[in-house]
Amino acid sequence: MGPIEIRPGIFWVGVNDRTTDLFEGLWPLPSGVSYNAYLVVGKRVALIDSVKNHYAEELLQKIAQVVDPARLDYLVVNHMEPDHSGALPLLRRVAPNAEVLAAPPALPMLADFYGLREGVRAVQDGETLDLGGKTLSFYHIPFVHWPETMATYEATERVLFPCDAFGGFRALEGALFADEVDFALYEDEVLRYFSNIVGMQSQAVLRAIEKLKGLPIEVIAPSHGLVWRREPQRIVELYARWARHEGEPGVALVFGSMYGETRKMAEAVAQGVREAGLPVRVLDASRTHVSFLIQEAWRFQGLLLGSPTYDTDVFPPVEHLLRLLERKRLRNRVVGIFGSYGWRGGATAKLAEKVRALGWELVGTVEFGGAPTPEELRQGRELGRTVAARVKTAAVQEGFRA
Numbered sequence: 001m002g003p004i005e006i007r008p009g010i011f012w013v014g015v016n017d018r019t020t021d022l023f024e025g026l027w028p029l030p031s032g033v034s035y036n037a038y039l040v041v042g043k044r045v046a047l048i049d050s051v052k053n054h055y056a057e058e059l060l061q062k063i064a065q066v067v068d069p070a071r072l073d074y075l076v077v078n079h080m081e082p083d084h085s086g087a088l089p090l091l092r093r094v095a096p097n098a099e100v101l102a103a104p105p106a107l108p109m110l111a112d113f114y115g116l117r118e119g120v121r122a123v124q125d126g127e128t129l130d131l132g133g134k135t136l137s138f139y140h141i142p143f144v145h146w147p148e149t150m151a152t153y154e155a156t157e158r159v160l161f162p163c164d165a166f167g168g169f170r171a172l173e174g175a176l177f178a179d180e181v182d183f184a185l186y187e188d189e190v191l192r193y194f195s196n197i198v199g200m201q202s203q204a205v206l207r208a209i210e211k212l213k214g215l216p217i218e219v220i221a222p223s224h225g226l227v228w229r230r231e232p233q234r235i236v237e238l239y240a241r242w243a244r245h246e247g248e249p250g251v252a253l254v255f256g257s258m259y260g261e262t263r264k265m266a267e268a269v270a271q272g273v274r275e276a277g278l279p280v281r282v283l284d285a286s287r288t289h290v291s292f293l294i295q296e297a298w299r300f301q302g303l304l305l306g307s308p309t310y311d312t313d314v315f316p317p318v319e320h321l322l323r324l325l326e327r328k329r330l331r332n333r334v335v336g337i338f339g340s341y342g343w344r345g346g347a348t349a350k351l352a353e354k355v356r357a358l359g360w361e362l363v364g365t366v367e368f369g370g371a372p373t374p375e376e377l378r379q380g381r382e383l384g385r386t387v388a389a390r391v392k393t394a395a396v397q398e399g400f401r402a
């Protein structure tokens with residue numbers, strides 16, 4: 001994809017990354033990711049955000065199709081994470097007079113990451129910059145996703161550049177705008193991005209939405225994924241719901257199983273959820289990357305956890321999920337637990353401790369030794385029905401709208 005003029009004088013000059021296997025060295029990218037950078041061309045020219053260093057040359061080539069890169073007057077750094085700042089050293093060499101603009105906490109980071117100390121200026125919250133025919137304003141939105149993060153707003157065309165906020169995984173597939181694609185095909189990867197990358201900072205996301213809501217925004221142009229030029233409120237509402245930790249009426253069932261006995265119980269529990277009329281997504285924690293488990297735990301209000309006793313404790317992949325959900329501070333979940341053991345139990349008690357420590361509502365437990373009996377499987381179905389019934393009540397109480 002070449003440069004795309006998203007509004008008069010404002011150009012997308014980003015890149016698709018289809019070769020990085022692990023975002024941040026952690027999160028798989030089966031559908032890739034885009035790093036979006038934008039040129040704002042007035043009498044003076046600003047580049048908003050850049051790309052990961054591997055793609056700096058490609059960025060430069062795209063800029064050159066719009067303006068001479070040596071002509072850049074400003075390099076706006078909304079966020080220092082290297083997926084957006086990695087091209088700065090090359091940009092600085094090509095445009096040595098371009099001034100780097102960033103929020104105050106970014107200045108020591110610019111020095112630490114890239115040795116950039118000269119030609120760097122901190123912009124204050126609400127500060128405005130006249131480019132001659134285009135006007136930029138800077139709004140500090142700390143911790144969406146790092147403390148130095150800011151959003152930039154272009155007032156003449158009413159475009160918001162919020163960097164990580166409102167973005168998602170998945171490379172662009174020949175189209176930049178959300179209204180050009182079936183967004184349902186992208187939404188899972190937007191949620192996986194939100195829950196794994198930004199979810200821990202949900203309160204900061206809500207503060208940013210509140211802070212920016214007075215701006216007359218017609219286009220939201222994030223630094224990953226699709227650009228919203230029609231109904232930008234749609235992505236804001238999705239982010240707000242996820243940041244409030246409001247799950248959809250449904251259940252994520254995550255289990256581990258050594259020899260198939262806990263899996264048999266998982267099938268019975270899932271059947272109970274369906275019998276109660278809710279969707280259930282069944283995920284084997286040993287065979288599914290934890291980022292997808294986090295995504296589904298974030299999606300649904302109900303969470304069912306199944307684990308055999310292992311080392312007298314919770315099965316490691318299930319424990320790993322809980323540890324990450326604790327770090328990401330997921331709240332407001334209705335939980336049921338089930339588990340098996342060979343000679344002595346322990347997993348369900350440990351799971352119950354962790355669920356209570358997380359502040360989630362535990363509504364039922366089933367534990368069994370060896371293989372589940374028909375009666376124990378009946379109890380499992382009942383557990384599924386109980387969790388589903390409680391999720392339905394909670395959804396009604398919260399007035400959930402999909």
Ligand code: FEO
Binds near residue numbers: 079
């Ligand atoms: Fe896309 Fe926090 O960087």
